[in-house]
Amino acid sequence: MSACAPPRNEHSPPTTPPPRRRRFRVGSADVSASVAVFLIALPLSLGIALATGAPLQAGLVAAAVGGIVAGRIGGCPLQVSGPAAGLTVVTADLIHQYGWRATCGITVLAGIAQLGLGCMKVARGALAVSPAVVHGMLAGIGITIAVAQVHIVLGGRPDSSVLTNLRALPAQLARLDPAALVISALTLTLLFAWPRIPDPVGSLLRKVPAALVAVVGATAAAALTGLTLPRVDLPSWRSHALAGLPQGPTLGIVAAVLTTTLVCSVQSLLGAVAVDKLAAGHTGSARVGRSDLDRELLGQGAANIVSGALGGLPVAGVAVRSTANVNAGAVSRNSTMLHGALVVIATLLLVPVLEQIPLASLAALVMAVGIQMVSLNHIRTVTRHREVPVYVVTTLGVVCLNVLQGVLLGIAVAVALALHRLTHTRITHGEREGAHHIRVSGQLTFLAVPRLSRALHRVPHGTRAVVELDGSFMDHAAYEALQDWRTSHTARGGTAELKDRRTGVSAGTPPSTVCRCRPWTPWRNHRCALPTAPGRQDGAGTTGAPRPDTHELARGISSFQRNTAPLVREELARLAKEGQRPSQLFLTCADSRLVTSMITASGPGDLFVVRNVGNLVPPPGEEHADDSVAAAIEYAVEVLGVRSITVCGHSGCGAMQALLAAEPGAAPTPLRRWLRHGEPSLARLAEGRPERPRLAPRPAADAVEELSLANVVQQLAHLRAHESVARALAAGRLELHGMYFHVGEARAYLLGDDGDEAEAAVFHDVREDARDDVRGVPEVGSLV
Structure with missing residues (x-):
């Protein structure tokens, strides 16, 4: 008996040990979801590896490691990780510059950097990057992928530069391979037509992923017609290259690690947030709860370390597979891990089958993914929020330079645009109808206080002054400067009137006629009151019953529609669908x-x-x-x-x-x-x-x-x-x-x-x- 165990009374009844708790249980919903994700991941992983120029089995290694390691450790249980299209350009540049084994070493270093960021709990900070920068980065990567894969679709080989690929496109069209073009066209036709098969047959057929149907159909057509095409070549695992130490300038390697870390982390964290929103609308998936973003960063870092060490591509959260996982009804992280296990089984047992896939079919599949990364919905969003310059500069920077430089340019433009909006306050001074008018257009912050003070002090003592405010924000420094001047000007015999140009109401108007709904006013002033109807009086002199102020109610409803409704519309739509x-x-x-x-x-x-x-x-x-x-x-x-x-x-x-x-x-x-x-x-x-x-x-x-x-x-x-x-x-x-x-x-x-x-x-x-x-x-x- 252990010295730490309490003595047992010989006459007491024997105690039965508690039943052992099963720690790993896979439900039927997770099994079906894992199969659906596996069928999507298999062709996409091979296609992304082809697009990067890496060994094709590197894509399978990354898919398996992303599913098992990131699925087990990550903080977003329903997000599926693996080789992502958003990493294609980064990885292709690294392979071209440093070679494959050094790229694997850079992937390991990027994973270590992600672990450090996760331990520092800075995951939420990554979400501060402007969405226009992220959308522009994805669009630039999508354009780069699509232009490169066009050459393979036409039967040629792409260059590492987008501009070089564009210049070489006319020559490639002159010597296109008809067989590769036919197989690519068949792949694209099946890919886009399969989800559009009408019901009732379509509801059953659409359960099979379109990507799998497209690749299997193209492979079967190539085999039946006997077309001679380059096909998937999976070398023996005995010759599989593992990670090596990157050689080259230190600054270049640091920049490569930083780029890989940035793209992997931002894509994974944004994907986790998107999965949370998607899972909230599914009854089974909603029980998982919100993601732990810092833990997700740790999981992604661990997956990149293992994937790079085993000779796999960089790993990140993948939107297509994660969406399929949630829509298939996954309820836990077991579906993600099981999908990784299925990739391992396929890699070991299905090599002869995988080697029948034409490379042109995979290139067409990846080209379609790249085109879809240039989202019209994202373009409409940045247009509505007046962030088109940020989106365009980021996209062009990624296409013409590289991902890191494109993102940095986009962030610089976003900061410059924000500062322009913050500091672009126009202050004018004029005299009309015997009064000095100072008009302030734009946001009134401490940055505009010196110009405001100069304009106010040009008003002579003892005169009538009107300050017209045409903006939605005033910070404390501007408020203090304005009130101090008003007090001083009034004490010297002048009159000062503050007027809101958007309502035309003066700050000196009696309370019964003032609409003072402003961010800097006290709570009690956040209401709109109108004058009483003619023939009626307030207070002790009231004649008749007071008239209900329907205008105040209408203003409140209008304020809700304008300010609050956009913030709660998505949540209310979910509640309307699910019920209370x-x-x-x-x-x-x-x-x-x-x-x-x-x-x-x-x-x-x-x-x-x-x-x-x-x-x-x-x-x-x-x-x-x-x-x-x-x-x-x-x-x-x-x-x-x-x-x-x-x-x-x-x-x-x-x-x-x-x-x-x-x-x-x-x-x-x-x-x-x-x-x-x-x-x-x-x-x-x-x-x-x-x-x-x-x-x-x-x-x-x-x-x-x-x-x-x-x-x-x-x-x-x-x-x-x-x-x-x-x-x-x-x-x-x-x-x-x-x-x-x-x-x-x-x-x-x-x-x-x-x-x-x-x-x-x-x-x-x-x-x-x-x-x-x-x-x-x-x-x-x-x-x-």
């Missing part, structure tokens, strides 16, 4: 100061909210009970399957004030009839049952707050009496929580475990630095 699946029922007061989404930091689809006067829950079975609250509770628990119900009270509650001030025998108005459901809370407070609730570490401030706290505890008791809630509580599927929001303090309090009936009800203060101390409240971060 909130995890919590949030029952709170109808008070306008209680903004549930703000105080719980929740978004669309997170909370099922029920609001009424006083956050009351009528007990079941009571005569004339309100069924709307009971119906919402039943729907949330039985249909939506919420995991928790929170009753939230608040300070300064008008319903609690009305309960305390109620006069016996008063006329039964609708409000008084509703507030009778709060009378048990009054009784609880009067009886001190079990003790007056308090806010830790202080008691309630007044009787209204005492009643509000007691009311939360009482409504939780009413909740437990509902049949659907009682069943869910007994089954352990539901938890009840009490919450109190102090409006003046903007602070939330949650009812802890000691809110049980047998003990004092204490609401614990929930702060950012003390979340872990809150007891009995799961998922506190989602509530506060």
